[in-house]
Amino acid sequence: MEAVPSKPATIRDVARLAEVGLGTVSRVINESPQVSKATRSRVHKAISELNYVPNPTARRLSLGRTMTVAAITPFFTRPSITERLRGIENSLAESEYDLIIFNVETVARRDELIREVPRRERVDGVLILSLSPRDEDVPILEKADVPIVLVDANHPSLTRLNRVIVDDVEGGRVATHHLIELGHRRIGYISDFLDNAFNFTSSRYRFQGYRQALSGAGIPFRSEYHGQSEHGRYEAERLVKIMLNYEDRPTAIFAASDTQAMGVLEAARDLGLRVPDDLSVIGYDDIEVAEYLGLTTVRQLLFESGQRAVEILLESFEQTLAEPLCEVLPTELIIRKTTSSRSG
Amino acid sequence: MEAVPSKPATIRDVARLAEVGLGTVSRVINESPQVSKATRSRVHKAISELNYVPNPTARRLSLGRTMTVAAITPFFTRPSITERLRGIENSLAESEYDLIIFNVETVARRDELIREVPRRERVDGVLILSLSPRDEDVPILEKADVPIVLVDANHPSLTRLNRVIVDDVEGGRVATHHLIELGHRRIGYISDFLDNAFNFTSSRYRFQGYRQALSGAGIPFRSEYHGQSEHGRYEAERLVKIMLNYEDRPTAIFAASDTQAMGVLEAARDLGLRVPDDLSVIGYDDIEVAEYLGLTTVRQLLFESGQRAVEILLESFEQTLAEPLCEVLPTELIIRKTTSSRSG
DNA sequence: CTGTTAGCGCCTTCAT
DNA sequence: ATGAAGGCGCTAACAG
Numbered sequence: 001m002e003a004v005p006s007k008p009a010t011i012r013d014v015a016r017l018a019e020v021g022l023g024t025v026s027r028v029i030n031e032s033p034q035v036s037k038a039t040r041s042r043v044h045k046a047i048s049e050l051n052y053v054p055n056p057t058a059r060r061l062s063l064g065r066t067m068t069v070a071a072i073t074p075f076f077t078r079p080s081i082t083e084r085l086r087g088i089e090n091s092l093a094e095s096e097y098d099l100i101i102f103n104v105e106t107v108a109r110r111d112e113l114i115r116e117v118p119r120r121e122r123v124d125g126v127l128i129l130s131l132s133p134r135d136e137d138v139p140i141l142e143k144a145d146v147p148i149v150l151v152d153a154n155h156p157s158l159t160r161l162n163r164v165i166v167d168d169v170e171g172g173r174v175a176t177h178h179l180i181e182l183g184h185r186r187i188g189y190i191s192d193f194l195d196n197a198f199n200f201t202s203s204r205y206r207f208q209g210y211r212q213a214l215s216g217a218g219i220p221f222r223s224e225y226h227g228q229s230e231h232g233r234y235e236a237e238r239l240v241k242i243m244l245n246y247e248d249r250p251t252a253i254f255a256a257s258d259t260q261a262m263g264v265l266e267a268a269r270d271l272g273l274r275v276p277d278d279l280s281v282i283g284y285d286d287i288e289v290a291e292y293l294g295l296t297t298v299r300q301l302l303f304e305s306g307q308r309a310v311e312i313l314l315e316s317f318e319q320t321l322a323e324p325l326c327e328v329l330p331t332e333l334i335i336r337k338t339t340s341s342r343s344g
Numbered sequence: 345m346e347a348v349p350s351k352p353a354t355i356r357d358v359a360r361l362a363e364v365g366l367g368t369v370s371r372v373i374n375e376s377p378q379v380s381k382a383t384r385s386r387v388h389k390a391i392s393e394l395n396y397v398p399n400p401t402a403r404r405l406s407l408g409r410t411m412t413v414a415a416i417t418p419f420f421t422r423p424s425i426t427e428r429l430r431g432i433e434n435s436l437a438e439s440e441y442d443l444i445i446f447n448v449e450t451v452a453r454r455d456e457l458i459r460e461v462p463r464r465e466r467v468d469g470v471l472i473l474s475l476s477p478r479d480e481d482v483p484i485l486e487k488a489d490v491p492i493v494l495v496d497a498n499h500p501s502l503t504r505l506n507r508v509i510v511d512d513v514e515g516g517r518v519a520t521h522h523l524i525e526l527g528h529r530r531i532g533y534i535s536d537f538l539d540n541a542f543n544f545t546s547s548r549y550r551f552q553g554y555r556q557a558l559s560g561a562g563i564p565f566r567s568e569y570h571g572q573s574e575h576g577r578y579e580a581e582r583l584v585k586i587m588l589n590y591e592d593r594p595t596a597i598f599a600a601s602d603t604q605a606m607g608v609l610e611a612a613r614d615l616g617l618r619v620p621d622d623l624s625v626i627g628y629d630d631i632e633v634a635e636y637l638g639l640t641t642v643r644q645l646l647f648e649s650g651q652r653a654v655e656i657l658l659e660s661f662e663q664t665l666a667e668p669l670c671e672v673l674p675t676e677l678i679i680r681k682t683t684s685s686r687s688g
Numbered sequence: 689c690t691g692t693t694a695g696c697g698c699c700t701t702c703a704t
Numbered sequence: 705a706t707g708a709a710g711g712c713g714c715t716a717a718c719a720g
Contacts, residue, residue, distance in 0.1 A: 023706070023707060057401060061696085093447070103437070121401065355715095368689090398713080404696095
């Protein structure tokens with residue numbers, strides 16, 4: 001029933017109450033073995049009596065570590081992103097590190113964060129999600145004085161940064177190959193802009209896989225079968241409607257993400273095309289809604305990618321890794337109800 | 345090309361280089377007006393020369409403030425939650441405060457966080473999303489020595505905590521009333537458990553609104569028209585399928601969230617019921633996918649709720665509010681294509 | 689206007 | 705095994 005919220009107890013208060021030096025209290029807190037059982041329990045008693053909790057800020061200053069990990073992430077309402085973040089939070093929760101999140105919705109903010117967040121006065125480590133460094137970012141990031149792990153992001157000239165990625169070229173190939181196997185020859189690809197200010201690269205790599213699969217099957221690439229626009233369901237819908245009005249319209253569409261695949265499904269519905277009878281559709285990611293829609297897609301390990309990134313980061317706190325890890329997570333083709341062999 | 349990442353410059357280095365006392369540097373950093381233009385620019389020169397950035401940890405210790413805000417949130421992959429979080433991040437980004445996020449997926453963690461996070465050694469303020477305090481939480485939270493804002497959470501006996509809520513009773517009433525106006529008399533309500541370990545309360549309040557609307561129209565409540573289960577699309581689907589097999593099955597369903605409404609739509613599809621001809625469906629939230637599905641729903645201001653909560657929190661840093669705010673955000677009925685007047 | 693000094697709370701030697 | 709003391713980098717109060 002105390003009225004004024006009195007100041008929290010400090011290590012000094014504990015020392016006084018337990019009648020020990022404050023170094024001893026510190027040792028008890030940090031579980032140093034070299035404290036006699038007797039004094040240790042005296043200290044513990046004082047701690048719980050005073051409801052003492054060590055001040056994290058003071059601890060950080062003294063340790064020279066922030067006990068904090070930053071995640072820099074674009075558009076964290078996108079399902080694929082939140083699932084990764086969930087994995088990150090999940091792994092970090094078991095550690096002593098706090099997770100601080102920076103959401104990127106503009107290029108300016110992206111640049112600001114890449115320059116200012118990875119500093120060791122600020123955080124102990126940085127996770128960068130789905131934002132591949134541009135050429136000019138590489139030296140900045142490689143020179144950063146804190147460990148960085150890229151998740152779903154990459155750059156060819158990286159020599160010092162750890163990465164957890166998925167082989168998007170392979171994923172694109174597998175998706176396209178699935179369609180080809182079903183007998184499709186006119187296969188469209190719907191994606192966000194292959195070149196974009198944020199430098200999202202996954203659509204680019206998936207596109208490469210798409211083209212490889214095509215040429216592997218002797219099918220020439222036709223640029224009118226590639227539609228690109230902003231990311232989003234409606235944009236995808238608009239793009240694909242154009243494509244579906246061609247004389248020799250595609251019989252199958254590979255969408256660069258499940259979200260975009262939803263737009264394709266919507267377009268088909270509007271145009272009175274049955275899926276998969278008249279049009280096969282395959283997505284990418286296997287976000288939660290994909291199963292609901294019965295969407296055939298390429299699954300990637302979203303949650304696990306976040307977990308794995310944290311593991312790598314925490315490891316690199318212990319010891320600088322001999323050479324940077326580039327871990328490639330597998331993809332898996334999930335066949336549901338939106339793809340079938342070409343009928344008409 | 346320096347090999348060893350040298351230690352970051354400190355305020356002392358700047359002072360030395362600029363040939364001033366370090367108090368002066370501090371003043372320049374903190375934009376104290378009482379520094380002559382001349383020395384100020386000398387200091388600025390030194391700062392940029394040394395690439396100096398103040399150490400946040402030291403700053404925090406000295407200020408006695410953490411410059412950090414925590415968000416405690418359940419299941420942050422749920423669209424309604426991420427949209428709120430986005431609003432929070434958005435507003436906080438313009439401030440000097442860092443956002444640290446705690447995701448709750450178990451009751452144990454929920455309790456742990458509620459007890460341990462709201463301490464002023466740890467954070468300057470706490471946002472709690474969609475987790476209404478239980479009776480035993482109220483004293484803990486009210487006694488906390490940092491400002492707390494509840495978002496989409498409430499408790500009748502709260503006297504000191506700020507809240508940003510939506511009138512879910514009203515929302516439930518509006519949704520149900522819409523159905524009644526369309527001529528429906530047999531109206532089902534699908535929700536997650538009204539009583540649950542996390543103490544999510546929104547479904548409970550929406551249920552109250554549902555019942556009020558019914559009795560207002562002279563329609564008796566029938567418990568077999570209320571299905572509750574875990575939150576989720578599939579669970580909702582399962583529930584509603586039972587209901588739709590009754591002899592006098594409902595002609596309309598009010599789902600406590602858009603996600604659950606999706607399950608209802610799926611069930612209808614499976615059972616060969618046309619929406620809205622055979623079954624009207626209304627959801628709640630107006631998450632992004634709702635528009636795509638043409639789902640009639642009750643919109644709440646998700647993003648804005650996060651922004652508003654941050655505003656209130658920041659205000660309460662300046663001055664303890666005379667009395668706690670309880671801000672009620674409006675809801676809006678969004679009529680789309682899944683509700684129509686009762687036909688058969 | 690500006691330099692100096694005393695903490696902020698903790699960790700970590702260094703003695704004892 | 706334990707106490708004392710110095711320092712982490714910064715802010716703020718106090719002299720000048």
